[in-house]
Amino acid sequence: TQLLEQSPQFLSIQEGENLTVYCNSSSVFSSLQWYRQEPGEGPVLLVTVVTGGEVKKLKRLTFQFGDARKDSSLHITAAQPGDTGLYLCAGAPVFGGSNYKLTFGKGTLLTVNP
Amino acid sequence: DADVTQTPRNRITKTGKRIMLECSQTKGHDRMYWYRQDPGLGLRLIYYSFDVKDINKGEISDGYSVSRQAQAKFSLSLESAIPNQTALYFCATSDHPGASGANVLTFGAGSRLTVL
Numbered sequence: 643t644q645l646l647e648q649s650p651q652f653l654s655i656q657e658g659e660n661l662t663v664y665c666n667s668s669s670v671f672s673s674l675q676w677y678r679q680e681p682g683e684g685p686v687l688l689v690t691v692v693t694g695g696e697v698k699k700l701k702r703l704t705f706q707f708g709d710a711r712k713d714s715s716l717h718i719t720a721a722q723p724g725d726t727g728l729y730l731c732a733g734a735p736v737f738g739g740s741n742y743k744l745t746f747g748k749g750t751l752l753t754v755n756p
Numbered sequence: 757d758a759d760v761t762q763t764p765r766n767r768i769t770k771t772g773k774r775i776m777l778e779c780s781q782t783k784g785h786d787r788m789y790w791y792r793q794d795p796g797l798g799l800r801l802i803y804y805s806f807d808v809k810d811i812n813k814g815e816i817s818d819g820y821s822v823s824r825q826a827q828a829k830f831s832l833s834l835e836s837a838i839p840n841q842t843a844l845y846f847c848a849t850s851d852h853p854g855a856s857g858a859n860v861l862t863f864g865a866g867s868r869l870t871v872l
Contacts, residue, residue: 673858684760684846684863685799692858730799734859743814744859748798 645669646733648747656755658720663750665731666713672736674707674714675744679728721754728752759783762847762864770872775834777867779847787850788830789861790814790822792843799846805830837871844868 649664665674673692677685689698691707691714698705702725704717718725728751732744760781769775779788790802791814801814803822811822819841821833834841845868848861 675858675860677861682865684848684865685861686863687860690858690860732861734853743801743804744861746799748796 646731646745646747648729648731648750650750651748652751652753654753654755655721657722659754661718661721661752663716663718663729663752664713665715665733665747667733667745668712669733670711670736671733671745672711673734674711675732675734676705676714676716677730677732679730679749680726685728685730718752721752723754723756726752726754758865760847760849760862760864762845762867764867765865766868768870768872769837771836771838773837773871775837775869777832777845777847777869779830779832779864781828781830781847781849781862783849783851783862784827785849785851785862786827787852787859788824789848789850790820790830790832791846791848792816793846793866794843802832802845834869837869839871842869842871 647666675690676688679685689705694709694711696707702719706715728749730749731747763778786807789804791799793799800816805811805824808824823831844866846866847864850861853859
């Protein structure tokens, strides 16, 4: 069973601060996705990273996939209240396995206070 | 209209009752999934279906059953609900993975079920 550990589990910061959320595993993934879930809604995809060492930017969000494809990070610059939500990482097994069975981390609940 | 629609959005029921949660999608995706979300446990896969004739158990299928009535419809049933099935349930869809193997999910808004 592939496990994804997310840290921190909870994060409460002030508007304008920077933060990093981590997603770690001892397993290798063919790709890794980040989702954001707002209260009363389902998770929505933010980004997919596929190549080891890959960095993707989405406005103030920067996503990185580890060189060994076992970990990922999400960095938010100058956080805003609209960034508040549950951030989930999800890994796809190495290609050739059951790529439909994503492994989800338990999430990081981020609160950005005005 | 939402791409993935779940009904009901909220339901309170009693132990032993039969409950059906319904999901319909307009994405045209072949693959559909049911997950449950519990605080501190994350999202766990209950069942998934690759097409109308394909149904597979996920990691926590005991106490649940599903029906894929059409490409666009996938329902989840609790034959005899129990309190520990109180959770937030999500339906999701996906297209066939691309060359990268990335299986991107589109989620519904969720169905909150409370079993008393």
